[in-house]
Amino acid sequence: MSSTNIILIRHGETAWNAERRLQGHIDIALNGEGQRQAEALAAALAGERLDAVIASDLQRALQTAQAVAGARRLPVRQDAALRERCYGGFEGLLYAEIEQRFPREFAAWQARDIDALMPHGARQAESFRQFYARSVGAILSWAEAHPGQSIAIVAHGGVLECAYRAALGLPLETPRNFPVLNASINRFEFAAGKLQLQSWGEVAHLAPRALDELS
Template sequence: MTEILLIRHGETAWNARKRLQGHLDIPLNEEGERQAAALGRALREQPLDAIFSSDLQRARQTAQAIAAPRGMEVQLDRGLRERCYGAFEGMLYGEISQRFPEAYAAWQARDIDARFPQGVHVAETLREFAQRVVSTITRIVSENAYRRVAMVAHGGVLECAYRHAQGLGFSHARDFDILNASVNRFTWDGSALQIAQWGDVAHLQELEAEALDEVDRG
């Protein structure tokens, strides 16, 4: 049995503004760096056999905050990247609906085979993305005899893993949170993914306490 800590990267400026990132390489903002540091402290005593990350810097920075205190290396895997949204990338959600109304409607309807207009990158369909995510996660744990491994990725990656483990298609409304810097625990028994714990952000409570303390001192 392998335990997988599937972690979403910390906050970016584009997350805060609801600007779609996809494959565009956006770094953590100051809050995201604080979240990553808190995550690293919380997991410092957690034994890990390996740490994998998407190669996009918002995930790499988050993974490095986990790896550095324990002297481990981060192994990069492009298969853990966010979905590629083509021409949608870099746009605010409201801008997408105005410029590409039909494609936006297909996105909101979770059309699994819709391919959005090409931008800097060629967009992936939802079906292609989900297959990539699940095959990457299962490949990593199947090729190695890990007892516990961390994978730092993106919101869309977490959603695909959740739906796969729960047997939920994309026609089912998303009724679960996908939080920045959250720890989401799965198990892999050699044939199936199962969710053990979802959306753990207890480690971020210290940041809320620090913010309140700053207000009090102000």
């Protein structure tokens, strides 16, 4: 079977990203900077072949994907399995507030206990192991559906982290010591049932000069 080229993208910035407030499944839109990042991203990818654009159904990812798909007149196909990890009762709180209100659960999260669960809030929290299986499974499913094609998948920081770990075979317990940047371009190939990392963290299109040209 032919390989699939995947451009994996983290959504543009939101107000909650800027203030370090945990979003999870809460549906937050892009802020002004995020919208500019999405436009710059679309311009950077304008000359590349894309056969399909897929996104998480949360609007920050969907808005970013619509910028990429718009000029190509491609539909954006939505997949809830590409959502960020569900953090339960942590969602909507600043990191400092989480540490204060839930010190034991916060410590387990920071220690990378991959089976630890956050307290449930409006939604039931996922362990990191559960989230990894969901998000990587979704990426592989879309790749398998597009052999020999090039696809863009717009998702969230945690989803990108999981893809990076899957491609490099990194244990889930190890620290995230690699950047996961808003509106970044990250390239993978899917072949023989496996993800292979081609490049990571392309952000030249987000340099101030590049963004100023879109103003």
